[in-house]
Amino acid sequence: xxxxxxxxxxxxxxxxxxxxxxxxxxxxxxxxxxxxxxxxxxxxxxxxxxxxxxxxxxxxxxxxxxxxxxxxxxxxxxxxxxxxxxxxxxxxxxxxxxxxxxxxxxxxxxxxxxxxxxx
Ligand code: 5GP
Ligand code: ZN
Numbered sequence: 001x002x003x004x005x006x007x008x009x010x011x012x013x014x015x016x017x018x019x020x021x022x023x024x025x026x027x028x029x030x031x032x033x034x035x036x037x038x039x040x041x042x043x044x045x046x047x048x049x050x051x052x053x054x055x056x057x058x059x060x061x062x063x064x065x066x067x068x069x070x071x072x073x074x075x076x077x078x079x080x081x082x083x084x085x086x087x088x089x090x091x092x093x094x095x096x097x098x099x100x101x102x103x104x105x106x107x108x109x110x111x112x113x114x115x116x117x118x119x
Contacts, residue, residue: 002061003050011103015049024076029068032076032108041111042080042087046072051103055091058104073108082110090118 005012013019014033021033024044035043048065052058059066070089077083087110092099 003052006051006103009051009103010101011045011047011105012051015047024079025072027068027072029065030072032072035107039107040109040114042077042082042108044073044076044080044108046076046106046108048104053102053104054093054099055104055106056093069104069106073106076108077110080108080110086110086114088114088118 005016010019014021015031021036023031023033025032025046029049030046031049032044032046035045046069048058048062048069050058050062050065052061055066055069058069073089074083077087080087087108090107090109091105092107
């Protein structure tokens with residue numbers, strides 16, 4: 001069923017506590033933790049607890065939860081004191097765009113110069 005945990009999904013395992021992570025924030029619908037290979041001083045991943053392969057699939061199936069992911073991203077930016085200077089929310093979507101984990105996630109990146117356009 002859509003949204004159900006997937007046995008072979010790393011981020012479902014992190015939500016379930018089966019794989020450890022440095023947790024930043026938890027809500028009823030979302031889970032946020034530090035990226036294991038940070039690309040900036042602040043690099044937090046915000047994911048829905050429910051399993052969807054990417055952010056668009058999440059938005060189509062559960063738009064309120066997609067909005068929760070963005071709301072939490074903003075709260076993390078406030079907590080990390082980067083909201084004022086600026087931060088980037090990235091949803092890599094598809095292998096060709098660099099997506100490697102097929103459970104929807106927002107990258108929240110900040111704390112260094114962020115080039116535009118991104119690579
Ligand atoms: P993607 O490339 O799919 O947009 O992002 C996946 C992210 O997950 C990468 O930035 C990668 O560093 C991170 N990641 C992969 N495995 C783990 C893990 O076991 N723990 C944590 N905290 N992050 C992970
Ligand atoms: Zn998953």
